[in-house]
Amino acid sequence: MSPAPHNPNISVDCVVFGFDQDELKVLLIEQTRGPKEKVVIQYALPGDLLFKNEGLDDAAERVLYDLASLKGIYLKQFHTFGDIDRLHAAKDQEWLQTFREDPKARVITVAYYSLVKMDEYEPQAASFAGKAEWVNIEEVPSLAFDHDAILSMGLERLREELETKNIGFELLPKKFTLSQLQRLYEIILAKKLDKRNFRKKLKNMSAIKPLSEKQKGVLHKPAQLFTYKDD
Amino acid sequence: MSPAPHNPNISVDCVVFGFDQDELKVLLIEQTRGPKEKVVIQYALPGDLLFKNEGLDDAAERVLYDLASLKGIYLKQFHTFGDIDRLHAAKDQEWLQTFREDPKARVITVAYYSLVKMDEYEPQAASFAGKAEWVNIEEVPSLAFDHDAILSMGLERLREELETKNIGFELLPKKFTLSQLQRLYEIILAKKLDKRNFRKKLKNMSAIKPLSEKQKGVLHKPAQLFTYKDD
DNA sequence: GTACTTAGTGTACTAAATACACTAATTAAT
DNA sequence: ATTAATTAGTGTATTTAGTACACTAAGTAC
Missing domain, CATH: 1.10.10.10 (Winged helix-like DNA-binding domain superfamily/Winged helix DNA-binding domain)
Incomplete structure (x- = not known):
């Protein structure tokens, strides 16, 4: 065990749920790569690194606004993921190198789940990010990094909250x-x-x-x- | 809002509950200061900065072991506190300057709560840290930083878990x-x-x-x- | 006006939560 | 040995919450 503290990057990731046409959906960001920027290599949860003068909840709100034009919606922190190697699954190595300076950098992410009235908000991709897309929860592919685990814990929490609190109407x-x-x-x-x-x-x-x-x-x-x- | 990411310090803080003599207690670290190292200035939750090659749960375990010789006990992450100014209450300024290089540095803390069988473990202060002490939950003084808020959310979670899961025996x-x-x-x-x-x-x-x-x-x-x- | 589709409604049964008061076993004091 | 003090241990009746179940009503399309 290393005897010195360090300063990892901090990000927030959001598990955004929507309900439409009798389907539970989750908002994913399509990460493309390749010569023509057309080859989809994977999907990820909307998220971003934390800014300097920004609280965690603020960052989560910003992410939803920037990546999906979502504003003023139900948002709740549910877990922080900080495994040392959470970014370093084999599948992510190549992608990391195209986007970040140092693919070995550690990132700890604070995860939020969020409930959206899909009739009021139609997510639009910000130009700088991948396209935001509603995906049926049953059809979610394998996601980048540990986002599968994050999504799965988010879904678990949604179920718990739905049984104990009145949050159904948020969707x-x-x-x-x-x-x-x-x-x-x-x-x-x-x-x-x-x-x-x-x-x-x-x-x-x-x-x-x-x-x-x-x-x-x-x-x-x-x-x-x-x-x-x-x- | 600042347009650049940054790298705050990360810490873990533990709300450690014990039950003894018909009293619910919480483990606090006594922070002393002054010429004779005798003047108590405040109490804080046991916590420390995260090490480089250490997961969050590992850090929480280490903190409990180093500060209170506690090992193999019930430990659960419950919330991450990341307000920009969470370390900078007026009461903490002086103390910060004695312990940290940069009292303005931002620290984000991942909070755990923990349940201890008090008959099996008697906390002993590690020499480098303040004395660890069991304090009746009713008699907890105002704590350092935002530790009052952390304790209070930890207690809330303890109550929730006690009503839904069988965790009573852990105490x-x-x-x-x-x-x-x-x-x-x-x-x-x-x-x-x-x-x-x-x-x-x-x-x-x-x-x-x-x-x-x-x-x-x-x-x-x-x-x-x-x-x-x-x- | 007939066929289709979903909306809307009540009752009987079962399980879980609550309210409530006395006897039993031990120790200490006399 | 008897008594006082203290906590352990036990059952039943009531209320409340959860479950199981089937038909009529209101609209549309043809």
């Missing part, structure tokens, strides 16, 4: 139907829920209130729209 | 009575529990098993001793 439009909310729970928790029991529980929690408005443009009985009470 | 001797376990819950959660309901719940969880041994040397009916099953 839905302001106005939503009870069936939408239920599908969200079913998909994230990967289990079927009973419609009547689900609604009974919601009623007891009284966290939502009905609007005087109904669903439109559907080819079946239109559902009552609800919204969250902030009380 | 008790290997052999314990049900009343001891109940008092531990009562004191940490700061609420009274019903004896019969508490025992009923334990029975259902079947996480403990009775030993063929009874409490000794008490001036009342001796209680059955139990131990945790690891199964």
